[in-house]
Amino acid sequence: MGNSANLSPLKNLRADVPAAVVVALVAMPLCLGVALASGAPLISGLIAGVVGGLLVPLFSRSHLAVSGPTPAIVATVLVAMQVLPSFSAFLLAVVIAGGIQIVLGIVRAGVVAYFFPSAVIQGILSAIGIIIILKQFPYAIGFDLGEFGGQDFISAHGENTFSGVIAALAHLEWGALLISVLTLSILITWDKVAVLRKQTWLSGPLMAVVFGTLLNALLLYAVPDLAVSGQNLVNLPIIHSFADLRGMLQMPDWGMIGSKSVWVTAVALTFIASLESLLSIEAADKLDTYKRRTPLDRELLGQGIANIASGLIGGLPVAAVIVRSTANVAAG
Template sequence: MFKHLNKDFPASVVVFFVALPLCLGIALASGAPLFSGLIAGIVGGIVVGAMSGANLGVSGPAAGLAAIVLVAISSLGGYENFLLAVVIAGAMQIVFGVLKAGIIGYYFPSSVIKGMLTGIGIIIVLKQIPHFFGYDADPQGDWAFFQANGENTFSELFNIVNNISPGATLIAIIGMSILILWEAVLSKKGKIFKLVQGPLVAVVVGIVFFILTKDTSLAISNDHLVTVPVPDSFDSFIGQFTLPSFSMIGNPQIWITAFTIALVASLETLLSVEAIDKLDPHKRTTPTNRELFAQGTGNMVSGLIGGLPVTQVIVRSSANVQSGGQTKMSAIIHGFLLLISVIIIPNVLNLIPLSVLAAVLFLVGYKLAKPALFIKMYKAGWKQFVPFVVTIVGIVFGDLLIGISLGLIVGIFVILIKSYQNSYFLHIENVENGNKTVKMRLAEEVTFINKGAILKELNKLEKDSYLIMDVSKTRYLDNDIVEILDDFKIKAEERNINIKIISERGTVENPDSYQQFFELDKKPA
């Protein structure tokens, strides 16, 4: 874990600066206390990071759960009751891990996973544009396309025109220039530029800029700065932690909410695991059942001390990968950085302009949604490109689960089409005295999905034809197909069509019953 500390520590600093405003923003969007987002970020980094088998995944509060949390806090009658649901959800996730439910994530097509990453990248860029120019009337955690104030992602962009903050925009451009210069040039010049990362320098420059321009025309307004709760004393700091109300454990609504959180959080985590494993330059594989166990433990701890539910999250994990993180130490250190900063330097954190952090996220989003990826997916063929694009559109205009669901549905539809097309191979062997000999070779697995395609070809056979049906390579033959053959037997007799079946046992001409013939065989076909 400490072998790559020279790379993990700089990456953890980047993840810290990405995570800080997201923890606060997601808490705000969830209708929860701001400190609850920081608790979730700290727990996600330290507790989940230590227990997880993920090398590059970073956990914390997720925007995808914000809507569920917002409704749950209201419907359950208070934040303390909601925290009990989070604790129970964590216990359920541990059970999911024990039952080895982690394999579910591997059943999502690669095109959908790539679409998910790209969609997240596009959202990051679109949502950071207002912050980049010093204007946003909505919280940092508002990742939905349609927003509570009647605006949407695109209308927010048009509103920027008359609300540009010169100071915020200038320091954002300076920050972006530092980041690009650091990555493209300086990082190759010496070890010091690898140890001290560009985002840290950009943030420090942003703080200095804010202080120096306070009373000038380039001043940045306080509502466009990071907002970390600042306790007056140790007692007020401790008072920010909230305990769950265990007296409500018999309330069925608590258990329904807990199951919903456990299910959605587990799914988001497994999808993130699959996506980040693809980004891992070493192509390591995260043990998914252990990840569910770690996430469950993290949610129990977070719920017990007043935090939001946690999942493995793509934005922070992607930032970790792209910043050169090598092991889970980067995730753990980022958790400690959050903890230390909210205790020791909350006032300093509150001097960071959001426009500088927007510049950091800009690069993260761009790397996830590079134009070259669209070209690559297009060249891979429509079977890859269509689910990829549908997933992106669903995520950008809906949310993560909508996009994934639509992409998966399209992916399944593509499979059905290809299965329909590839259920058999048919060609004319020869023609003698006007009578055709037609050979139909069935695929290894033939199910009810293939019924329409096979029936269509059987009905096209001409009178007096001779059909050779080869099932010698078929390992599974659905009963629906056998029933088709039995029904076709009557039609074949009326049209003087002779049928020969070739199987591993040998051959048979015009069996009395195809159903009985295939039942006699030792294997399904």
């Protein structure tokens, strides 16, 4: 264990700057992936990543945790996108959730995290993971079912999630399947190979995106019929000027402030994002060789401020994310 007195920011720039690059490279595909899986604009995921990275550290006293959009909110966002009339109404729910988090931090409600058994949280996250796998499976094999990405088990056309998965198998695209198998293999095995694990800047998620993209580029050149193209590609927002950026930013619909659905969504976001943050903080603190402890109430305060800011300019909800935090620690 080192001496915490030696943790001057200026003295540790040699470690902190490379770690920041690693975290940014890990966070970028995660921000885009969460937005895509949630059915939200891609730029909303990037906004949440920037806001979480810049604002939360100013108010939280966590030394290692990194915040941004998290896969844990995907199912909630999917529900909200169907229940609420617009994405602007959802942004209002994000702002309200941030306000609730600030209140929870002021009344010192961070201690509530100690009363939730870890098995309950693991169950919630596992259920969310199963939903994401089932809903994204058709896209992984190259079949775009349109509304299949919605949260409902039974669609408007009478299909359910399982029958939709079976139907997708009849439209299998071998190129998409090849890319999916490659990227999943990298995600599962990359960090388990000792030689690769030592190269902390070459993280599994980053390499999965790089190799998957390169493979599709190769297929476009060599075997175009197998390549993923057209609407099945992720189309990143193109920004030529500040005016373009400002035009992409959406604002909350304050006219929906009295909507019950908005408040129900806000409470759900508060519950999930707060628990995700508090449990990620606990996990990050256990990774700290200096055994520093993060005040959970201050963390709630920081997350609340970040969520208000994210919602005001068109971003997804923000939470402390263990994937980024672990990458931060591993990168030194």
